[in-house]
Amino acid sequence: MKIVDYELFQVPPRWLFLKLETADGLIGWGEPIVEGRAATVRTAVDEVMDSYLLGKDPHRIEEHWQAMYRGCFYRGGPVLMSAIAGIDQALWDLKGRAFGAPVYELLGGKTRDKIRVYQWIGGDRTDEVGTEAEQLCDVGYTALKMDAANQMRHLEPPAVVDEVVSRVEHVRETVGPSIDVVVDFRGRISKSLAKRIAPKLEPFDIAFIEEPVLPENLEYLPTLASQTTVPLATGERLYSRWDFKPLFERGGVDVVQPDVSHAGGISEMVRIANMAEAHDVAVAPNCPLGPIALAASLQVSATVPNLLFQDHGFDIYPAPKSAADNYLDDASVFEFMDGYLDLLDEPGLGIGIDEEAVRERSQRNLNWHNQVWRQEDGSIAEW
Template identity: 35%
Template structure:
């Protein structure tokens, strides 16, 4: 069996997705997600111009060798564009291998380590009462874990807060601008966790995303203030480039820390993991080199008491979500899986067999990943340029988004 063809499909059923579809000379196909939010066409070009020509004629069963070929064979390594392209190939090849074997991918990864994948939903509000209403809706649906985000008084349009049914921060072709106040944020956030714990008790697992907005000492202060509310994790408290910062944060708080959704490789995470400076690694299949490479990251994490918490927002297609669930189900050190349901339009473009039930996601039992792309349906939603926002402080200084 050989790879006969491969093509990139870019579509926008409510938001942009980049999908790679590989076909063998025996008619077996596999799909991989290559979406990089706000930079989709860069990955599409990398795949079309550089990767696909090198795939034709290769043995699709040689997944590890193909990964090394695409990684080591490019002098300019790593980075989100390269690693998202490699991830798409890797994921598609796992899909093909599962179909050839007649098994779901998680069986090829060692089989089940658990019965279901615990997921967390996104509760948010523009006030404490609206936040509590949002949390209640997730609890009623059976969620056992919820991410908590709310707008501090006087701040609007900040990350993670939306009244729309489907949250999508990427909008206009030119980035929109938002205003951020760290003092207002630090003063407000502990109060929302106090309110949620008072309303829902100690058993509901709670997380919070800082989104890289703080300095190390500010993050330490926040972590300490949140200790009474027993968070499962505090996510991305400082910019991911500042790995030394996590040593300082660790000195001041026992609130668990999570980081990694912008990481692309095991080298991005190795110090944080090996020195136990974090508690959860949030790298994801599409941005960290596919199932093959993310499994390496997770295996390293398992040696150092670090659990997984893969990114799973709607900027990842159902192809990536399905791949993540197969990996989540198999690994021994799974923690939590982020889950934001896609729109009906997206689900129609990407028919899939995974399902939500009583707080858990369950991957498909079909051979392979159990997901595909309906190319005729995808053609109804052409690409539209969309960029993520930027943030400025109140005096106009650029800040981290």
């Protein structure tokens, strides 16, 4: 068996799909993407595929991962690791289909029968986040995530800090004590401001604070951890086990959040989860992406023992048609009930892609990029 062809499809709203094909007609799908840098990652996938993977046996996944990573002098980073991630997903999809088994079986088998999931609530006003939180609880979620704030200066007056606290307090009062609430700082808050805000959130028993500091400033995480009882999480902007290594060595982290489309794919995400287990750290995979990425992430979540819960980025409960439904043969494969998703038991990643719909939608003119946020004085703020 050899890989003889591949195609890339940039599709709405901001996703990039990869299709691998073997000489005997077997198809595998992956989702290599950096949000807002789809064209850049596309070029990286082209380089890897054309210079190395075409003509190779797709079953030798570990060898290919090592070659893609170690076969160049400059390694790591979001672009290269996201390209590798999507290719790795597609290779696992191919292998699962070839053996007639879901990927989690090839990874050692399931450690659970269903996967707890959580979703993000938007809204800038306190009443908006409360309403959205209530809506998620009403359809069955037992965990949710909210933003702490929008752009923040390095230090803010008490009124701004109180506003953050009041938003969290309102959500906690709305959903009650049986729901896990994650508060996402998104790295928008400085270490100086984080140490003021984090202790004020302790009375609300939140599940954890996500990205309390920027990935560039993770050396301050142990200090922050010593100043609050709130668990701390990070990792969606770390891209390999080597990025996570100093995080585990320094301590201070309670939950890691690798993204299967950024952190080297299924192969690397399993290794990161295993490293986390050895350090008594839970895993809550990040996945605000499309259906292929979610399927790949769920295959990992089905097998790693230290899973806390799984993020997802599009509607999976009974609701108006989501963007992901446009690309699936059967959108009901993401079976949601009482805060959990069923395992994907079909071969490979466990989903069927509507290739005709992917081709049609890839013809649209897409140019999604992050906004550039500015402070009141015109300086650049964290997005």
